[in-house]
Amino acid sequence: MLATYTIIISMSLIIIASFLSYWFQSYFFDQKKEQFLDKSYMIQGIAMKYMERDGDATSQQVNDIITIISKYIKSDIWLTDSMGYVYAVSNKDHKEFMGKQVFGEELDKLRQGHTFEITGPYAGAFDKTVRVYGTPIINESGSFKGSIILYNSIDEISSPLKRVYEIIWISAIFAIIFSCIVIYYFSQKIIIKPLAEINSVARKISNGDVNKRVYLKSNDEIGELAQTFNFMADSVEKNEKNRREFISNVSHEIRSPITSIKGFIGGILDGVIPEEKEKYYLSIAYEEIQRLTRLVNDLLDMSAIEAGEFSLKIIKVDINEIIRLTVIKNETKIKEKRACVDVCFEEDNLFVAGDQDRLVQVITNLLDNSIKYVNEGGKIKISSKTKGRKAFISVFNDGPQIAEEDLLHIWDRFYKADKARTVKDSTGLGLAIVRNIITQLQEDIWVENKDKGVYFTFTLMKVE
Known part of the structure; x- marks a missing residue:
């Protein structure tokens, strides 16, 4: 029973932990995406000015802004023009990609005003797996002017997720261990020990110690079982007492006439009883035989009645x-x-x-x-x-x-x-x-x- 409960609880907690891990991963990526989309509007303004050659927006200003935002959201940012060429990066290590086209079929989605989301080696730019978000830059007239690309290495994203996974699974393991301890304690107290006591008393009763009883103070099914067991034990004790009294009474009732018959007939055979008294003592022996016959007949009737073999012809x-x-x-x-x-x-x-x-x-x-x-x-x-x-x-x-x-x-x-x-x-x-x-x-x-x-x-x- 303990093993069954442990398996059920373990499977339940494992399913819950798996669901929480999956849910938190999705929630984490969704939060990243919402954070990026929220900050992308700030980037679009300065990017539009730069793309339209507005004197207020220089290349350095654009790089400074996306660098600040990149540090805030902890993601790298690229800016591309309408042809998909990179003209600004937040990470200085990625300057080698400046002036290169890094789009494939995603460019068509951006031109249509759609965002995209990709997990994998992006556009051949990275050997490692990254998670990429892209959103278009559209001017007031509705013309496609470029795009904002945000990406994170999966390893970088996984680092905080791993910590969350550890917390979830360690909590699940501790919950399983705690549940097993609680189940074991209560099963010992409520079920195992009471049943062991009932079993012990049952063995003693089966060995002839019919005075034994189970003493349990419980209002549940085990307590009811103990009461029923005691009722059964009372019945067994009563039947045992009746059986012993019955055997004792039958032995006495049978021994008395047999002793008398044996004494009278033995006396006649040994010649102790005078010949003129033999008929008298034989009549007494005959009466004892009749008494013994009545006893045997009554015993047979009682046995037939108690065995359910006593048929009546109504x-x-x-x-x-x-x-x-x-x-x-x-x-x-x-x-x-x-x-x-x-x-x-x-x-x-x-x-x-x-x-x-x-x-x-x-x-x-x-x-x-x-x-x-x-x-x-x-x-x-x-x-x-x-x-x-x-x-x-x-x-x-x-x-x-x-x-x-x-x-x-x-x-x-x-x-x-x-x-x-x-x-x-x-x-x-x-x-x-x-x-x-x-x-x-x-x-x-x-x-x-x-x-x-x-x-x-x-x-x-x-x-x-």
């Missing part, structure tokens, strides 16, 4: 019938808790749009959760009602209410509000699966404490 189903069947299937568990289940429907049948198997899973998990946490001999209430195009299904239990700080996490995997309480039948995934199923159906589910208990309520789309 059909018209009777949610009331699903509730009835679910209550009947869980009758044994309900009786063990000596709970009273109250089922309330507005109508015998309530048809909704959903996946029948997944809705069975939703009702089963919510009822199972209520049975686990309802008080001994307590009350469970399941109700369905309609409001507009929506069906509202609620599952209530009069067990302990959920603390406010736990309501935000009730849908998390393996989350348990009462850390000291362990329920062997629970995998800790039931409510997470319920929420994901309802979300897949593009519906809502929520939990609230009221009536000295806990309500779980979700919506479904009603169909006729």
Whole structure:
């Protein structure tokens, strides 16, 4: 980036310097020409008098005047007659050209009243390159009487120009160097160092140090990038924490039934357990295997949901019938808790749009959760009602209410509000699966404490 900016600025300044050099050269020559034309009127008067043999103008006077003017404008001056012969020069070194004709085709231009301008070896008079200006001398009657020739050696003209060129190009070089320093300083401060810090933190996070963050105080795009990076890092840290907790919870949930199964079966095989107790311990091992099966099935469901491979077959189903069947299937568990289940429907049948198997899973998990946490001999209430195009299904239990700080996490995997309480039948995934199923159906589910208990309520789309 620094190289690119340097090239762009250098090219821009080089173009500007070239333009200024060309412009100043043209401006310098134009000023010389204007200066010559301005002084040529003074020379014309004395030249006309001399050409017309006016007694007031002698050859010496003419030479003196053009010598003075020549020194003033720093250019040599020649005077020629109407035939192009030189009769006066300002530079004594050029007296050899007096009486010689030094014109070619330029004489025709002068006779027509035009000025001319030439750069090069003039009329064979000089071997070196000169810049020549010529202007005609015209009397009042319009007759061509001669011309005034001004010339400068290009070397003499170039001397002051070279100094100007040096100033222009040295200024351009210093401007390029200064620009590079300024760009380097600000790019280091604004871009390079912040990006290097972001890059360093990104590498640390990729190596597992997810607590690292980028601390930049900037209101520009780099500052916005740093904030976005920190948001990403927060998400990575949260996901890493969830992953570790998930692995820890899964390991614990799987290890417990496997340890029990191994202990009971090992005891039977070793003969430690009496023969009359074998059936009892085998039944316990069977329950642990069922628990392990439920855990594996729930994990597979969660994995399918999070991978986007959880497909739903939306059909018209009777949610009331699903509730009835679910209550009947869980009758044994309900009786063990000596709970009273109250089922309330507005109508015998309530048809909704959903996946029948997944809705069975939703009702089963919510009822199972209520049975686990309802008080001994307590009350469970399941109700369905309609409001507009929506069906509202609620599952209530009069067990302990959920603390406010736990309501935000009730849908998390393996989350348990009462850390000291362990329920062997629970995998800790039931409510997470319920929420994901309802979300897949593009519906809502929520939990609230009221009536000295806990309500779980979700919506479904009603169909006729």
